[in-house]
Amino acid sequence: MRRNWFIAAVALGVVAIVIAAIAMRLSDDGPPTTEEWAGSVCTSLSDWRDSITSLADAGGEPLTADSFREKLDDANAATSKLVSDLGDLGPPDLEAGDQVQEQLDQSTDELQSSYDALRQSAEEAAAAPPSEFLQQLAGASSDFAALQTSIATTVSTLQTANVPEESRAELQQAFADAPSCQSLQAES
Numbered sequence: 001m002r003r004n005w006f007i008a009a010v011a012l013g014v015v016a017i018v019i020a021a022i023a024m025r026l027s028d029d030g031p032p033t034t035e036e037w038a039g040s041v042c043t044s045l046s047d048w049r050d051s052i053t054s055l056a057d058a059g060g061e062p063l064t065a066d067s068f069r070e071k072l073d074d075a076n077a078a079t080s081k082l083v084s085d086l087g088d089l090g091p092p093d094l095e096a097g098d099q100v101q102e103q104l105d106q107s108t109d110e111l112q113s114s115y116d117a118l119r120q121s122a123e124e125a126a127a128a129p130p131s132e133f134l135q136q137l138a139g140a141s142s143d144f145a146a147l148q149t150s151i152a153t154t155v156s157t158l159q160t161a162n163v164p165e166e167s168r169a170e171l172q173q174a175f176a177d178a179p180s181c182q183s184l185q186a187e188s
Contacts, residue, residue, distance in 0.1 A: 030093065034170050037092035039178035041104065042155065044085045046184045049151050051078035052115070055122070056144070065126045065133050072122055079115050083108055094170060096163035103161045107154045114150040118143040155181060 032040065055071050086108045091097030121140035128136045159172045175181045 031090055031097065032092055034092040034094050034174040035178050037089065037094075038158075038171070038174040039180050040089055041086065041158065042175070042178055042181035042184045044082055044089075045151060045154060046180055048078050048082040049148075049184075051075050052118075052144075052147060052151075063134070063137075065128075065130065068122070068133075068137070069126050072119065072126065075115075076119065079112065083112060092171075092174070094167050096161075096167035099163050100158065100161050100167070100171060103158055107157055111147075111150050111154065114143075114147040118147050155184060 031037075052075055055068070055075055061067065086104060089101075089104070091101035094100060118140060121143045122137065125133055125136035125140055155175060159168075159175050161168065161171065163171070
């Protein structure tokens, strides 16, 4: 029953993403402003970080390999959504927008790699005998910490992208002004 609910939720999520992508392509608004772009980046990262952080939250219940696998499935779906969202964003309306988008693509690849390392450790822990599950899961804490660091440094990497000074100043201001970026940086 839970699995059917999960599959339905994933299917609805995919449909929503497809509809949003079609709507974005049909609009003739042009590229997002630098602040809209920064806000979208930070919102996507914040939502994803919440999903990843939930891996460690058992909600007051004992954490079991089965409940952890469900959380890992959710984190996998959230990671796919993050990669898709950031890839579909396109460059900001900035003179050096293409360079900034390249930096975002590189940062997205690094986040994916960090997540893949965490996922590998987590899957190994979930496959361990029940008596060793929590101990092996604790061993994944360094991968979890590395991923949290990657999330925290992505915004600062984008703010200091190797672009002309005028574009960098506009980009820094956009990240400073976007509410979702402020909350993401405050939590880091």
